[in-house]
Amino acid sequence: MILNSIFFPLKQMIMLCLNTKVTVSGQLKILGGIPYFKIPKNGEVIFGDNVVLNSDFKKSNTALTFRCKFITGYNGKIIVGKNTMFNGVCVVSYDEVIIGDNCQIASSTMIADTNFHPVEPFQRELQVSGKPFSLESVKHEKIFIGNNVWIGWNCTILKGVEIGENSIVAAGSVVTSGKYPSNCIIAGNPSKVVKLI
Numbered sequence: 791m792i793l794n795s796i797f798f799p800l801k802q803m804i805m806l807c808l809n810t811k812v813t814v815s816g817q818l819k820i821l822g823g824i825p826y827f828k829i830p831k832n833g834e835v836i837f838g839d840n841v842v843l844n845s846d847f848k849k850s851n852t853a854l855t856f857r858c859k860f861i862t863g864y865n866g867k868i869i870v871g872k873n874t875m876f877n878g879v880c881v882v883s884y885d886e887v888i889i890g891d892n893c894q895i896a897s898s899t900m901i902a903d904t905n906f907h908p909v910e911p912f913q914r915e916l917q918v919s920g921k922p923f924s925l926e927s928v929k930h931e932k933i934f935i936g937n938n939v940w941i942g943w944n945c946t947i948l949k950g951v952e953i954g955e956n957s958i959v960a961a962g963s964v965v966t967s968g969k970y971p972s973n974c975i976i977a978g979n980p981s982k983v984v985k986l987i
Contacts, residue, residue: 860881
């Protein structure tokens with residue numbers, strides 16, 4: 791057993807905070823502090839076997855800026871495959887975020903399938919003034935990240951993005967939309983394919 795880690799057995803439902811359910815299919819390794827989960831109503835977070843959630847600010851070999859966070863909307867779903875490692879990553883799903891097997895996601899990365907706010911000015915004005923606004927005006931779209939994808943430090947992956955297996959997202963990239971093929975390097979702001987591997 792590795793020091794400063796917590797393991798959860800096969801198919802155990804974890805209650806990490808009030809009304810929050812996280813399904814673990816196998817072993818989940820938590821390094822450092824307990825990750826933050828906010829999962830209202832019908833939201834779900836599902837982890838495959840041998841997933842690592844690294845929030846260890848002191849012992850990590852990378853510069854962690856915050857602990858791992860997993861947040862859903864009322865019907866959001868986050869599904870993570872086996873052997874995937876998160877290092878101080880924030881994942882937000884109002885629709886669905888699927889992350890494949892054997893992925894490595896570096897610190898300060900945010901993956902969000904929602905705009906969080908309405909694009910239409912009147913609806914946004916209602917939201918910021920605390921008045922009722924149309925939740926349907928907040929756009930969201932599924933994100934899919936294939937197997938064996940490496941996402942470098944401080945990346946942003948936004949709604950509607952699909953990344954093929956074995957690809958690399960270079961540090962600091964902002965992936966705003968689109969489908970990216972397998973076996974490529976994605977870089978820049980906005981991101982584009984810069985090399986096939």
